[in-house]
Every structure is written in structure tokens, then in C-alpha cells.
Amino acid sequence: xxxxxxxxxxxxxxxxxxxxxxxxxxxxxxxxxxxxxxxxxxxxxxxxxxxxxxxxxxxxxxxxxxxxxxxxxxxxxxxxxxxxxxxxxxxxxxxxxxxxxxxxxxxxxxxxxxxxxxxxxxxxxxxxxxxxxxxxxxxxxxxxxxxxxxxxxxxxxxxxxxxxxxxxxxxxxxxxxxxxxxxxxxxxxxxxxxxxxxxxxxxxxxxxxxxxxxxxxxxxxxxxxxxxxxxxxxxxxxxxxxxxxxxxxxxxxxxxxxxxxxxxxxxxxxxxxxxxxxxxxxxxxxxxxxxxxxxxxxxxxxxxxxxxxxxxxxxxxxxxxxxxxxxxxxxxxxxxxxxxxxxxxxxxxxxxxxxxxxxxxxxxxxxxxxxxxxxxxxxxxxxxxxxxxxxxxxxxxxxxxxxxxxxxxxxxxxxxxxxxxxxxxxxxxxxxxxxxxxxxxxxxxxxxxxxxxxxxxxxxxxxxxxxxxxxxxxxxxxxxxxxxxxxx
Amino acid sequence: xxxxxxxxxxxxxxxxxxxxxxxxxxxxxxxxxxxxxxxxxxxxxxxxxxxxxxxxxxxxxxxxxxxxxxxxxxxxxxxxxxxxxxxxxxxxxxxxxxxxxxxxxxxxxxxxxxxxxxxxxxxxxxxxxxxxxxxxxxxxxxxxxxxxxxxxxxxxxxxxxxxxxxxxxxxxxxxxxxxxxxxxxxxxxxxxxxxxxxxxxxxxxxxxxxxxxxxxxxxxxxxxxxxxxxxxxxxxxxxxxxxxxxxxxxxxxxxxxxxxxxxxxxxxxxxxxxxxxxxxxxxxxxxxxxxxxxxxxxxxxxxxxxxxxxxxxxxxxxxxxxxxxxxxxxxxxxxxxxxxxxxxxxxxxxxxxxxxxxxxxxxxxxxxxxxxxxxxxxxxxxxxxxxxxxxxxxxxxxxxxxxxxxxxxxxxxxxxxxxxxxxxxxxxxxxxxxxxxxxxxxxxxxxxxxxxxxxxxxxxxxxxxxxxxxxxxxxxxxxxxxxxxxxxxxxxxxx
Numbered sequence: 005x006x007x008x009x010x011x012x013x014x015x016x017x018x019x020x021x022x023x024x025x026x027x028x029x030x031x032x033x034x035x036x037x038x039x040x041x042x043x044x045x046x047x048x049x050x051x052x053x054x055x056x057x058x059x060x061x062x063x064x065x066x067x068x069x070x071x072x073x074x075x076x077x078x079x080x081x082x083x084x085x086x087x088x089x090x091x092x093x094x095x096x097x098x099x100x101x102x103x104x105x106x107x108x109x110x111x112x113x114x115x116x117x118x119x120x121x122x123x124x125x126x127x128x129x130x131x132x133x134x135x136x137x138x139x140x141x142x143x144x145x146x147x148x149x150x151x152x153x154x155x156x157x158x159x160x161x162x163x164x165x166x167x168x169x170x171x172x173x174x175x176x177x178x179x180x181x182x183x184x185x186x187x188x189x190x191x192x193x194x195x196x197x198x199x200x201x202x203x204x205x206x207x208x209x210x211x212x213x214x215x216x217x218x219x220x221x222x223x224x225x226x227x228x229x230x231x232x233x234x235x236x237x238x239x240x241x242x243x244x245x246x247x248x249x250x251x252x253x254x255x256x257x258x259x260x261x262x263x264x265x266x267x268x269x270x271x272x273x274x275x276x277x278x279x280x281x282x283x284x285x286x287x288x289x290x291x292x293x294x295x296x297x298x299x300x301x302x303x304x305x306x307x308x309x310x311x312x313x314x315x316x317x318x319x320x321x322x323x324x325x326x327x328x329x330x331x332x333x334x335x336x337x338x339x340x341x342x343x344x345x346x347x348x349x350x351x352x353x354x355x356x357x358x359x360x361x362x363x364x365x366x367x368x369x370x371x372x373x374x375x376x377x378x379x380x381x382x383x384x385x386x387x388x389x390x391x392x393x394x395x396x397x398x399x400x401x402x403x404x405x406x407x408x409x410x411x412x413x414x415x416x417x418x419x420x421x422x423x424x425x426x427x428x429x430x431x432x433x434x435x436x437x438x439x440x441x442x443x444x445x446x447x448x449x450x451x452x453x454x455x456x457x458x459x460x461x462x463x464x465x466x467x468x469x470x471x472x473x474x475x476x477x478x479x480x481x482x483x484x485x486x487x488x489x490x491x492x
Numbered sequence: 493x494x495x496x497x498x499x500x501x502x503x504x505x506x507x508x509x510x511x512x513x514x515x516x517x518x519x520x521x522x523x524x525x526x527x528x529x530x531x532x533x534x535x536x537x538x539x540x541x542x543x544x545x546x547x548x549x550x551x552x553x554x555x556x557x558x559x560x561x562x563x564x565x566x567x568x569x570x571x572x573x574x575x576x577x578x579x580x581x582x583x584x585x586x587x588x589x590x591x592x593x594x595x596x597x598x599x600x601x602x603x604x605x606x607x608x609x610x611x612x613x614x615x616x617x618x619x620x621x622x623x624x625x626x627x628x629x630x631x632x633x634x635x636x637x638x639x640x641x642x643x644x645x646x647x648x649x650x651x652x653x654x655x656x657x658x659x660x661x662x663x664x665x666x667x668x669x670x671x672x673x674x675x676x677x678x679x680x681x682x683x684x685x686x687x688x689x690x691x692x693x694x695x696x697x698x699x700x701x702x703x704x705x706x707x708x709x710x711x712x713x714x715x716x717x718x719x720x721x722x723x724x725x726x727x728x729x730x731x732x733x734x735x736x737x738x739x740x741x742x743x744x745x746x747x748x749x750x751x752x753x754x755x756x757x758x759x760x761x762x763x764x765x766x767x768x769x770x771x772x773x774x775x776x777x778x779x780x781x782x783x784x785x786x787x788x789x790x791x792x793x794x795x796x797x798x799x800x801x802x803x804x805x806x807x808x809x810x811x812x813x814x815x816x817x818x819x820x821x822x823x824x825x826x827x828x829x830x831x832x833x834x835x836x837x838x839x840x841x842x843x844x845x846x847x848x849x850x851x852x853x854x855x856x857x858x859x860x861x862x863x864x865x866x867x868x869x870x871x872x873x874x875x876x877x878x879x880x881x882x883x884x885x886x887x888x889x890x891x892x893x894x895x896x897x898x899x900x901x902x903x904x905x906x907x908x909x910x911x912x913x914x915x916x917x918x919x920x921x922x923x924x925x926x927x928x929x930x931x932x933x934x935x936x937x938x939x940x941x942x943x944x945x946x947x948x949x950x951x952x953x954x955x956x957x958x959x960x961x962x963x964x965x966x967x968x969x970x971x972x973x974x975x976x977x978x979x980x981x982x983x984x985x986x987x
Contacts, residue, residue, distance in 0.1 A: 070884075071893065071968060142884040149883070156931060164931045168923075175919055179882065180912050187896045187908070 007056045007063040011078060011133065014049045014088070015065075017042060018126035025118045032114065036103050039118050043096040046125065050085075050092045057085045058482055070138060074196055079135035081198070082483040083268070083337055087261045088132040089479075090344045091254050095125050097462045098249040101352055104458025105245050108359045116153060117243070121250075123150040128254045131261065137186050137196040137270065140262065141178070144226070147258055148174045154246045155239050162241055169238035174225045177232055182223025185216055189270070198265065200489060202272020213271070214281035220266050221285060226259025227322060228315045230292040237311040244355025247307060252314055252347035257340050260321040264336050267325045268487065277328045289323035290420040292316065297427035304365045306354045309431060310347070313390060316424065317343045324405040327417055330488035332408020337484040338477070339401035345470045346389030346398055352463035353383035356455035366435055371444030373436075375453060378460045380439045382467035387432035389470045392425055397473035404484075495539075499552040499565040502536045502575065503618050505529050510610035519594070519602035526606040527586045530613065534583040537575040537617075544572040545974070551623070564684060566623030569978040573827065574620045574750050577834050581742035582613050585838070588953035589735040591946075592845045596647050596733045605645055609739075611638035616747045625673045625683045625759075628751060632669065632715070636662045639744060643732040654727035661714060661724040668711030669751070675704035676759075688759045696764050705769065708755050716748035718812060719782030722805045729801035734845030737797060741804055741841050742834035749811060749830060756815075757823075757982040766818045775816035780910050782809030787917035796854045796925060797844055800837065803880065803921065806914065807833045810895060813907065817898045823979035824972070825894035831971055832879075832887035832964065839957035840876040843869050846946035846954065851939050856925060861934030865943040868951055870929050872958040877922040879961040882915050886965040890972065 021042030028035035056063065057080055066077040080088075102121070106114050127150055130143030148171065156167035190196050193207045204213060221229060228236050239251045267276060276282050293316045300312035320343070324336035356379040357363050361372065373380035389398035402421065409417040454460055473480070494501075509529045513522040544550060549568040557563070567575070589609075597605055615635025619628050640662070644655035677683055679700050680691040695701055710721075717725040725745075729737045756765045766772040786805035793799035807829070814826030844854050846869040851858055863870045879886035892915060899907035934940050945951070964971050 068966060069969060070966060071890070072972070076966075138884070145883050146885075149878070159931055164927060168927070171923065172919075175881075176916055179919070180916050183892075184896060184908055184912050187893060188900060191897060191900045 007053070007061055008065055010049055010053050010056070011063045011065050011080060014046065014053065014129050015078065015126070015133065017046045017049060018122045018129065021046075022119050022122035022126070025122060026115065029115045035115060035118060036099075039099045039102075039122070040096070042122060043092070043099045043125075046129075047092040047096055050088050050129075053080060054085055054089055054479065054483075057082060058479075058486070064135065066135075070142075074136060074138045074190065076139050076142065077135040078130075078133040078139065079198070080133050081269070082487040083261065083265060084132040084134075086337060086341055086480055086483045087257060088129055090341045091125065091128050091132070091257070094249055094253050094344060094348055094466070095121075097465050098245055098348070100458050101248070101355070101462035102245040104456040104462070105243065105355050105359055108456045108459070109243070111157070111243060113157065113159075117157060120150050120153050121246075124154070124250060124254060126150075128258060131258045135198060137189065137198075140265075141183065141186060144182075144258065144262065145178060147226075147255060148178065151246070151250050151255055154250065155242045157243055157246065158241065166238040166241035170235045173232055173235040177223050177225030180223075181219050185219035185223050188212075188219070189216060198269035200269065202268070202270055202275050204271050205275040210279055210281070213275065213279050217271065217276070217279070217282055217285065220270075221263065221288075221322075224259050224262045224266075226255055227263045228256060228259060228292075228318050229288060229322060230295060230315070230319075233292070233296070233315045236315055237308055240307045240311050244307070244351060244358060247311075248348050248351035248355065251311070252351050253344045256314055256318055257344060260318050260336075260340060263322050264325045264333065264340075267328075268333060273328050273330065273333065273488075282326075282328075285326040286323060286414065286417060289319040289326055290416055292319035293323065293420055293424045294427070297424050297431065301427060301431040304367055306357070306364060306366050306369075306435075307351075309366060310350050310354060313350075313428070313431070314347055316428075317347065317390065320401075320405065320424075323417055323420065324408065327405075327408045327412050327414050329408045329412045331411055332405050333488050334481075334484040335401050335404030335406075335408055337487055338404060338480050341480045342389065342397035342401040342470075342473060345466055345473060346386045346396065349382050349386035349463055349466040349470060350390070352459065352466060353379050353386065356459045356463060359459060360452045360455040366438075369435060370438050370442040373439035374444075376455065378454055378464060380436070382463040383439070384436045385467040385470050387436055390432055391428040395471055395474040397470050397477070400474060400477050497552075498536050498540055498543075499550065499567060499621060500554065502533060502540070502621055503614055505532055505536075506610045506614040506617070510607050510614065513603050513607040513610065517603050519599060522603040522606040523586075523590050523593075526589075526610055529610060530579065530582040530586045533613065533617065534576075534579040537572070537579040540567055541572040541576050541974075544569055545977075563627050564623040564686075565621050566686065567621060569974065569981050570753070570827070571620045571750065573974050573978055574746065574830070575617060577746060577831050578613075578616050578620065578743045581739060581834055581838050584953045584956050585735055585739050585842070588738075588842060588845065588950045591949050592735050592849055593733060595849050596735075597645055601645065605642070605733075608638040608641045608645075611635070612642060612739075612744075616743055619747050620750055623685050625676065625685055625688060627683075629666065629670050629673060632666055632751075635744070635747070636666060636715075639740065642736045642740075643728050645736070646731045646733050648731045650727070651731035654724075654731040658724045658728045661721075665711045665714030665721075668707045668714065670711075672704040672707035672711060675700050675707065679704070685754065685759060689761075692759055693761055693764065696760065696768070702769075705755075705760055705765075709752065709771070712748050712752040712755070716745045716752060717805055717808055719778050719785060719805060719809065722782070722786070725805060726798050726801040729804070729841075730795055730798040734797075734841065734848045737801075738838050738841035738845060741800070742838035745804065745808060746830045746834060749808070753815060753823075753826075753982065762818045762983060766816070772816060772818065775812050776907065779809040779813035779816060780907075780914075782806055782812070783910065783914035784917070787914055787921065790921040791917065791924070793921075794856050796856055796859065797841070799921060799925075800840055800844070803918065804833075804837055806918075807837070807880075809914075810891070810911070813911070814895050814898060817902055817904075818983070819898060819901060820976065820979045820983055821894060821901055822898035823982055824975040825891060825898050827978055828894060828971060828975040829891040831975070832891045832961075835887050835957055835960045835964065836876050836879040839954060839961060840873060840880070842950070842954040842957060843873040843876060846950050849946055849950065850943045853939070856928050858935060858937070858940060859925070860928050860932035861940070862943065863930040865934070865940075866945050869946055869954065872951075872954050873929070874926060875958050875961060877926060879965065880922060881918045884965070885962060887961045887971075889965055890968050894972075
């Protein structure tokens with residue numbers, strides 16, 4: 005099959021799936037089958053594309069000119085390929101999980117849920133494959149809007165309030181800050197294409213470059229740099245599968261993906277490293293890592309703790325990219341994949357606990373590991389990956405980030421990594437310890453066992469994925485290498 | 493043969509059809525005739541635009557009296573574009589009007605509605621097509637007087653006071669314009685716009701011409717509802733019949749804006765208005781105030797039609813701001829927004845017309861939970877809202893892009909910031925409605941519980957306009973190309 009056709013398919017399959025899901029409104033079994041088939045089809049297409057991209061092909065597809073000289077166009081490069089691969093694979097697992105979760109909790113409006121999910125994945129593919137900033141912006145906004153009904157799924161006062169924060173921050177930053185930055189770039193440079201080595205060198209003055217960096221970093225609300233991170237904990241009112249795939253993988257990764265993409269393909273690492281006013285990004289990201297970890301440490305609500313852990317892990321990616329040496333940029337790219345597997349496992353576990361035991365607070369989890377060994381086993385693996393302990397994927401990305409930091413002699417970054425590793429351990433390990441080694445509280449009448457099978461299957465897959473990525477990191481490594489131009 | 497007379501037919505057809513409606517008296521026949529005429533008007537406008545784009549400006553001497561003595565119709569890239577906007581909104585709104593008007597106006601007065609509607613259309617098209625200053629005033633009066641009647645036909649009794657308010661303010665505006673034109677005639681002895689454009693600049697510094705400029709600018713600003721001369725607009729839009737609100741939102745203020753553009757750029761010249769006179773400060777300041785004050789007021793409205801009316805005042809601010817940059821990109825952005833705003837506001841008002849039909853109210857508390865009852869209508873409302881906010885792939889996004897670009901080109905980055913900030917206010921006032929419609933429980937009233945989807949005759953026009961928002965957000969070479977050419981022509985001819 006021609007590679008362009010594959011690209012076109014990757015961008016249409018989720019939408020077709022969404023339509024078919026909507027048409028299966030009255031038949032839940034058919035609806036869920038369609039979701040699974042769509043997810044598997046999308047992943048197969050993306051996997052086929054991956055082999056081509058690893059072989060050095062760069063498929064390109066141009067649809068139409070939105071503005072003169074700025075088309076709606078797609079080009080697959082290694083970073084986007086990795087993002088799409090991770091998101092589309094986890095969509096399959098997450099769909100299995102969703103079926104167990106949504107049925108187990110008897111959620112309403114399930115069709116709308118699956119439709120919005122498919123549209124969100126479509127937008128994610130668009131973000132991953134965009135060939136220029138304008139196309140990227142289109143899908144970035146589509147992702148925000150398609151996930152809004154998912155955040156407000158429960159429709160109660162709390163959900164609507166969370167949705168307001170979600171939409172408020174994401175739209176304000178994207179329309180209010182990112183869009184002007186894009187227009188300014190178009191005006192100064194004359195093109196918005198993503199190019200290896202960036203497009204700004206020689207065209208944008210240092211002063212403007214600094215301004216643009218600030219606008220882009222704070223315009224990408226989805227990357228959750230402090231202080232514009234509040235939408236992420238607010239989004240936790242959503243059903244857990246949404247928090248798992250969208251607010252641990254697709255949406256937040258779209259954010260840091262945009263950050264890495266901008267640094268590598270729009271600014272250019274070379275251009276930024278000569279900029280005198282770009283260093284702040286390293287410090288802000290470092291501060292975000294530490295502050296978010298401390299908040300996570302103090303949160304008793306499990307999903308909130310995970311959300312703040314995500315905020316902190318996202319800034320790992322930003323900090324890694326901001327170190328501005330190729331090897332740390334590789335670490336940033338790998339961390340997108342590594343964190344995705346680990347964090348989705350943790351969210352799956354949180355949802356599993358909620359479904360089986362109706363517990364949401366960390367302090368309620370004493371001794372739960374004996375009743376839910378699979379769930380808490382997976383949780384432990386996810387937690388180890390967050391801390392960066394081998395044999396989990398988190399170790400690999402942290403290794404590269406550290407190498408980069410040493411290479412660039414970025415002392416601050418090294419200190420942040422060490423401190424945050426301690427903090428990560430401090431807020432994850434007690435949960436694991438309590439679950440397995442503490443006695444369940446007296447009078448806990450909840451006589452529950454493991455969560456539904458679909459949920460257990462899903463979290464087992466992602467937990468194993470976290471370990472498999474440690475032993476077989478070839479694909480992400482190859483993609484990351486080829487992104488920074490060290491050869492595929 | 494007939495092709496040569498297209499400019500005359502553009503005006504004559506609706507003008508002749510208007511009294512025919514009175515003769516017909518039957519509501520259905522009057523509607524059918526009006527429908528036919530408004531579609532013909534659109535066809536003619538498109539034919540004229542195509543011809544102008546291909547061969548350059550067209551002039552047409554009425555009754556073969558040569559300009560500058562006779563009345564001349566002169567169609568160039570600018571007014572051909574506006575003609576298409578006005579007649580297209582008219583043509584789309586009319587199929588919709590049938591059910592909506594039937595529900596909102598007494599049966600025995602419906603033929604009068606269509607008669608007045610045709611007269612309004614005549615007036616608006618006439619203002620745009622004519623090349624004669626006094627003729628502009630005449631057509632302005634035709635359209636204004638018939639619009640007052642249209643507004644007063646609203647079911648709400650407050651429509652009467654709204655129409656009265658509009659009448660007073662509109663008359664002051666028209667009088668100012670007339671005084672300005674009179675002063676120009678006194679100084680130059682001509683009323684032909686092209687002729688004025690030649691004769692005014694040499695005597696531009698004289699006090700009489702300055703006064704004429706002042707009168708015309710203030711008069712048109714009143715008619716186009718430039719902040720702070722907008723007081724008549726919210727009530728007029730809120731209490732007029734739904735069809736009228738949609739039609740006027742897309743046409744009336746736009747045509748007044750056209751008069752302003754024509755006088756500033758063609759007759760007086762951009763350098764006179766913006767360099768000699770301080771319009772380069774006055775207009776942007778008023779535009780920015782409109783953007784912020786009107787948007788903020790919109791946030792607090794309970795009546796959604798009224799909210800959209802305030803939003804219109806803010807959007808007029810964008811158009812004025814674009815024009816006040818006096819650069820090709822800026823003027824093109826202003827013209828483009830005239831077009832795009834007609835699409836979005838027309839669509840949104842049509843959606844509210846559907847709500848009015850089924851619910852009998854457009855108060856936000858009555859609209860709670862309507863997303864389930866009228867999914868097709870409310871989905872259209874959401875798309876219209878996204879366009880108004882300026883989300884990519886909608887027409888509103890393209891407008892905003894060019895406005896910000898124009899501000900950056902001028903080096904006035906603070907306007908870029910202000911444009912962006914004010915569009916965030918649109919997020920707030922539109923999202924209030926969307927939250928109420930989708931997330932709040934249905935109120936316990938008969939009307940709310942029994943509300944069902946609007947008829948197809950209303951949904952199709954609604955979705956044509958809403959679909960156009962998406963189409964012109966994706967395929968921009970048409971609208972943008974025309975706007976850019978028109979802007980280049982205005983600036984080339986003006987300086």
C-alpha cells in the first residue's frame with residue numbers, strides 16, 4: 005500500500021469509527037465491537053507507517069490551502085510517529101478497559117463517550133502528523149473541544165465546574181497566547197513548516213525569539229507548565245478511562261509533544277542554545293517538577309495525586325528538551341512513551357479500585373493489595389516506572405535525560421532529577437507498602453475481589469508494556485535517534 | 493441585451509415586487525413572490541461580481557443620462573462583494589421566513605411583512621450599487637423606514653418602543669449624512685461619487701469640507717452602531733421578529749459600514765481621513781472600546797437575542813479596527829469580517845429563531861436543557877459559537893488571523909493583544925449558553941417539556957449558513973481573494 009494512502013487512512017479511520025459508533029447507538033455490543041475494531045485498525049495502520057518511517061520515508065499529504073501558502077498538510081517525522089504509535093496502541097487497551105469500567109459503573113451516555121473518544125483520537129493523530137504550525141493548531145483545538153464533553157461526562161455541578169476550568173485555561177492559552185505567537189511567526193519567518201534544524205535562525209532576532217519562546221511555552225496549556233496546570237487536576241472529574249488515556253496520554257502528551265516539536269523543528273536546538281534569554285524555561289520546568297511533586301505528596305485523593313504526578317512528569321519532558329543537547333532531546337522523546345505506559349497503568353489501577361471497592365482516597369487503601377493483587381501489582385510496576393527504577397521504561401528515559409544534563413553540565417537539572425526521584429518515591433512507595441503490608445481496617449465490610457476481567461486484562465497489558473519497553477526499547481530509541489539526526 | 497441591464501434589475505425587481513405583495517394580499521403568494529425575487533437578486537449579484545472580477549468596474553447610466561448629471565450605478569470589487577453578501581443573506585433567510593413569520597406575525601399582516609422586507613432589500617442593495625451621493629441618501633431612507641416597520645412587527649410590545657428608538661436615532665444619522673452630502677454639493681456642485689473624488693481633495697482643507705466629513709462620519713457611525721452610538725441596536729435586534737434579526741444582523745449595519753468605507757477611501761481619500769484628520773486615533777479607540785464594553789455587557793444578558801446584539805456591536809468594532817489600519821491587510825480583514833460576521837451572526841440568529849418558534853422565548857433560563865430537545869438546532873448554535881470565538885476551520889478564525897496580522901504588520905502589537913483578549917470574552921458569553929443548553933435540567937414548564945426540533949424548512953437554511961461558516965473557514969481563496977482585491981483597489985484609488 006502506498007505510504008501516503010496509509011497516512012490518509014490513519015487520519016480517516018477514527019472519524020469513520022466515530023460515525024459508526026454513533027450509528028450503533030441502541031446496540032451496546034455492536035458499539036463496543038466497533039470501538040475495538042477501529043482502535044485495532046488504527047494501530048495496524050500506524051504500525052505499518054512506523055516501519056516505513058524507520059526505513060527513512062517521510063510521507064507527506066497536502067489537502068488544501070487554509071491561508072495563502074499555509075496549507076492543511078501532514079508530514080510524518082519520527083517524533084510524531086512515536087506519539088501516534090503510543091496513543092493508538094494504548095487506545096486499544098483503554099477501549100478494553102472502558103468496556104469493563106463503563107459497564108461496571110453503569111455510566112450514562114455511553115455512546116457519546118465512545119464517539120468523543122474516537123474524535124479525540126482522530127485529533128491526536130492530526131496533532132502528531134501535522135506538517136506545519138497552523139495544521140497543528142487546528143487539531144490541537146479539536147482535541148480540546150472533543151474532550152470537553154468527556155470531562156463533563158457526569159453532567160453534575162462538579163463536572164461542569166471542572167469543565168469550565170478545563171476549557172477556560174486551555175482555550176485562553178491557545179487562542180490568547182499560542183495563536184498570536186503563530187501569527188507572529190508567520191509574519192516574521194514567512195513559513196510555518198516544521199523543518200529539521202528549525203526555521204527561525206537568521207530570520208528572528210534574539211529578542212523576538214525570546215518573546216516567541218515565552219508565548220509558545222505558555223500558549224501550550226496542555227503541557228501544564230506551572231502556573232497554567234490547574235486544568236489537569238480539574239479534568240479528573242471525568243470517568244477514569246478518560247483520565248487514563250486522555251489526561252495521562254493523548255491530551256497532555258499532545259502538550260509536551262508540541263513543546264518538543266517546537267524546540268526541535270520550529271526554533272531549532274541550535275538557534276535556542278545561542279539565545280541568551282531562553283534559560284528560564286529550564287528553571288520553570290524544574291520548579292514545576294518539584295512543586296507538583298510536593299503537592300502530589302500532600303494529596304490524599306488518589307486521582308489528584310496521579311494528576312499532580314503527571315504535571316511533574318510532563319515538565320520532565322519540557323526540562324529535557326530545554327537542556328538543548330541532542331541526547332536530552334532523545335530522552336524527552338522517549339519519556340513521552342515511557343511515562344504514557346506507566347501513568348496509564350496507574351490510572352487503570354485507580355479506576356479498578358474505584359470500580360471494585362468504591363475507594364478514592366489513598367488513606368483507604370490499607371491492605372487492599374491482598375484482595376486485588378493484579379491491580380496493586382500493576383500499580384507497583386507503574387510506580388517504579390515513575391520513580392525510574394529498572395527494569396521499567398521510566399529508567400531509560402531518565403537515563404538519557406541525565407546523560408544530556410551531564411553533557412550540558414546543567415547542574416540545576418541534575419539536582420532537580422535527584423530531588424524529584426526522592427519525592428516520587430516518597431509519594432508512590434507508601435501507597436504500595438500500605439496496600440500489601442498494612443492490615444485492612446477493622447469493620448471494612450466491603451467484601452470485594454478483583455475488578456471486572458476487562459479491567460484486569462487492560463492493566464496487565466500496560467504494566468507488562470512498561471517492563472517490555474525496558475528490555476526492548478529499540479523502536480522508541482531508533483525513532484528518537486532519527487529525530488535528533490543521529491541516524492536511524 | 494438583458495445582461496447590460498443587470499445593475500438596474502438588481503434594484504428594480506425588488507422595488508416593483510414590493511407593491512405587488514400588497515396587491516396579492518395572500519400570505520403564501522407574497523412569500524412565494526418574495527422568495528423568487530430574492531433568489532433572482534442573488535443570481536444577479538453573483539453575475540455582477542463575476543463580471544467585475546473578470547473585466548473591471550461596471551458603470552450603468554440610469555435612463556441614459558450621462559454622469560455626472562444623471563444617476564450612475566457604479567459597481568467595482570468592493571460593492572459587488574457587499575451586494576453578494578446582502579442578497580445571499582436575503583436569499584437564505586427567506587425559505588426560513590415562511591414558518592417563522594407565520595408563527596410570529598398575525599396572518600393578516602404577513603403580506604405587509606414581505607412588502608416591507610422587499611423594500612428593505614431594495615434600499616440596502618440600492619445604497620451599495622449606486623454611484624451617486626444623494627441617491628445613497630434616498631435608498632438609505634427607503635431601507636430605514638421599511639426596517640422600522642419590520643422591527644415594529646415583532647410580537648413583543650416592546651418592539652414598538654424599540655422601533656421608535658431606532659427611528660429617532662436612525663433619522664438623526666440619516667439627517668447628518670444628508671447635511672454632509674449637501675455641504676459637499678455646495679462646495680463642488682456634483683453628487684456623483686467618482687466626480688466628488690476628483691473635486692474634493694483640492695479643497696479638502698476648507699472648513700465646509702471638514703464639516704461635511706464630520707457630519708458624514710458621525711451619521712454613518714450612528715447607522716452602523718459604532719460604540720458609543722449603538723444604543724438603538726440591542727432593542728431593535730432583540731424585539732424584532734426572528735427573521736428580521738437574522739436579516740438585519742447580516743446586512744443593515746454592514747451596508748452602513750460600506751457607506752463609511754466609500755466616503756473615507758473613495759471620496760475623501762485615506763490620507764485625508766487618517767493623516768490630516770485624526771481618524772487613525774478616533775476609530776481604533778472607539779473600536780477597541782466597542783470590543784470590550786459590548787462583549788462585557790453581552791456576558792450579563794439573560795435574553796440571548798439581546799446578547800447576540802451586543803456581540804454584534806463588539807464585532808463591528810473588529811471591522812472598524814481593521815479598516816482603521818488603512819493598510820491592504822487591515823482593510824481586507826475588515827471587509828472579510830463583514831462577510832464572515834454576516835455568516836456567523838446570521839446563522840446564530842436563525843438558530844435562535846428556531847428556539848423562538850418552539851419555545852416562545854430565548855431567555856437563557858428557558859433554554860436550559862434544550863440540547864436534548866432540539867439537537868440539530870443547538871448543534872448549529874455550537875458551530876456558530878465556535879466561529880464567533882474564532883476556532884480554526886471556521887470563518888471567524890480567518891478574520892481573526894488577518895486582523896492580528898494587520899496589527900503586527902503595522903507594528904501595533906498592542907492591538908493584536910487587545911483583539912485576542914476581547915475574543916476570549918466571546919468564549920465566556922457563548923459558553924454560558926452552551927452550558928445552560930447542555931448541562932442544566934429542563935425547566936418545569938409546558939413549553940420546555942414539549943419543545944421539539946424545528947421544521948426542515950428552517951433547519952436547512954440554518955445549516956446552509958452554518959455550513960458556510962465551515963466552508964469559508966477552510967476554502968478561503970474565494971472570500972479572501974475578493975476582499976484583498978477590493979482592499980487594494982480602495983487604497984489605490986483613495987490615495
